[in-house]
Amino acid sequence: MVRRAVRAPQSIPQLVKETSMETLSYHHKVPQRAAGSKRMAIVGVVASGNLEVLVERVLPDTHCELDIKTAAEGFGAVWERVVADFVELRSPGGLRLSVNDGGARPDTVALRLAQAVRLIEELEP
Numbered sequence: 001m002v003r004r005a006v007r008a009p010q011s012i013p014q015l016v017k018e019t020s021m022e023t024l025s026y027h028h029k030v031p032q033r034a035a036g037s038k039r040m041a042i043v044g045v046v047a048s049g050n051l052e053v054l055v056e057r058v059l060p061d062t063h064c065e066l067d068i069k070t071a072a073e074g075f076g077a078v079w080e081r082v083v084a085d086f087v088e089l090r091s092p093g094g095l096r097l098s099v100n101d102g103g104a105r106p107d108t109v110a111l112r113l114a115q116a117v118r119l120i121e122e123l124e125p
Helices: 076-090 106-120
Strands: 022-029 040-044 051-057 063-070 095-101
Touching (some): 040 106, 051 106, 076 106, 095 106
Parallel strands (some): 063 095
Antiparallel strands (some): 051 095
16 A cells, blocks of 8 residues: 655656647649448548548539548658549549648558548448
8 A cells, every 4th residue: 555645757748748730721723523322431540650531522513522630740742642643543632631640651551542432332221
């Protein structure tokens, strides 16, 4: 049994550091609407080396938006290339994709984006 108060070695503000997140946004015109009838879908999980993608069918058929929040700062050029390749391959018209990144590699990003579009392209039961 402890009979004396235990004091923290540092104050709480010193223990909890603010983390900064880089926010990136991309807007593309695409030739066609993404297939399917689902209104939204989510894939992945925010974890070290992974990411989560929420996809919503909320834009005009020839527009696509990607909003990315990542703790890995300074990789905007890499994100831009991965997003451009994704948009060219998938033509995700009408979709807004919100990405919460936990430091995923570019191949994992491409996989999750493709999974999100494939899931939203499924027909509602």
